[in-house]
Amino acid sequence: MDWLGAMNKAVEYIEDNINDKLDIEKVSKIALSSPFHFQRMYHIMTGVTIAEYIRRRRLTLAAQDIISGEKIIDVAFKYGYETPEAFTKAFGKLHGISPSAAKEPGAKLKAYPRLSFQISIKGDKKMDYTIIEKESFSVMGKKTKITMVDGQNFSLVPKFWDECMKDGTYQWACSNAGKLGIMGICLDFVKDTEEFYYMIGVENNCEELPKGYVSATIPKATWAVFEAVGPLPEAAQDVTRKIFAEWFPSTGYQHDCAPELEVYPEGDYNSPDYRCEIWIPIKK
Structure with missing residues (x-):
């Protein structure tokens, strides 16, 4: 459906531009909505704000970059953090460990998956x-x-x-x-x-x-x-x-x-x- 496809295209745009500053007006146009209603719709359907989704996705990708050997300071700037300290604080809040600890063998990290919208057919109650x-x-x-x-x-x-x-x-x-x-x-x-x-x-x-x-x-x-x-x-x-x-x-x-x-x-x-x-x- 157009509505469902538009929401998924909006998420695809976000993922393709995950390192850039979010242009909510452009994203909402892709979703066939206004900035207000796209953000409200997204939050009601997913349980998180669009800004929080982007934060979690960036930190998920940042962990992968650190594991692959990139410098922590470079990763911090790559994902929009002005200082390594701000990045370390955000990283620890999501993953429960510091960026440097993520390099250690056996480190446990959290992965926040890419989101997609699908129709859920429950059929338990009609909606008049x-x-x-x-x-x-x-x-x-x-x-x-x-x-x-x-x-x-x-x-x-x-x-x-x-x-x-x-x-x-x-x-x-x-x-x-x-x-x-x-x-x-x-x-x-x-x-x-x-x-x-x-x-x-x-x-x-x-x-x-x-x-x-x-x-x-x-x-x-x-x-x-x-x-x-x-x-x-x-x-x-x-x-x-x-x-x-x-x-x-x-x-x-x-x-x-x-x-x-x-x-x-x-x-x-x-x-x-x-x-x-x-x-x-x-x-x-």
Whole structure:
């Protein structure tokens, strides 16, 4: 499929240019996506950020070069480290030993394999969805930076919700909610980082925003809407993973360049019967 082939071509480009500085815009174009959504898609499907994948692959190849007899200082510069000390620290974090120890006979090293994307046909649960066309609209709320390093986003987003429930933001959102209700919104990545902005908000109905609140525009888009049933955040996170790992590869759709929405009706978020929606912008 085009989507699957595009993701594999993006990985192939990365591997062919593994020693060079990553041009995320070029890679995302190969993957038929925007930089934001390529990085988010990659992370959800693999469990690591694109930057972490490159780090692990470089250090895997660096170990092979050291074993073959190349000087450690040359290998360090080859794979983009400014100093041998920085290289030694990164090498030890992945392999558990120093670069010089890697030269010793019988040294145990870790190999992080080249990644490829394939369709996984499980057939255990169907994925019902609805296609919705929606005009551009404005949202307002509070936002924060979320890092994806080491999967921290899966704990930081729920923590942000907890903070907003304690500081009155959630109550403010409930009193100002429109037709869509309360939303969690994945906005743009912070350029050249592994961070993105996440907003808790509602449709904008204020002429003047309260202090500490911001607004953003959600562009006109076509959305695939999926229902998640169960306690949060696990239910929403599980459905999101399935969308990227199973639904996209098995359909003719691609991710479009718009934020992703999590739509949360009022209710008991811990209930096994709680229902929310995941809105994913799509295009053919």
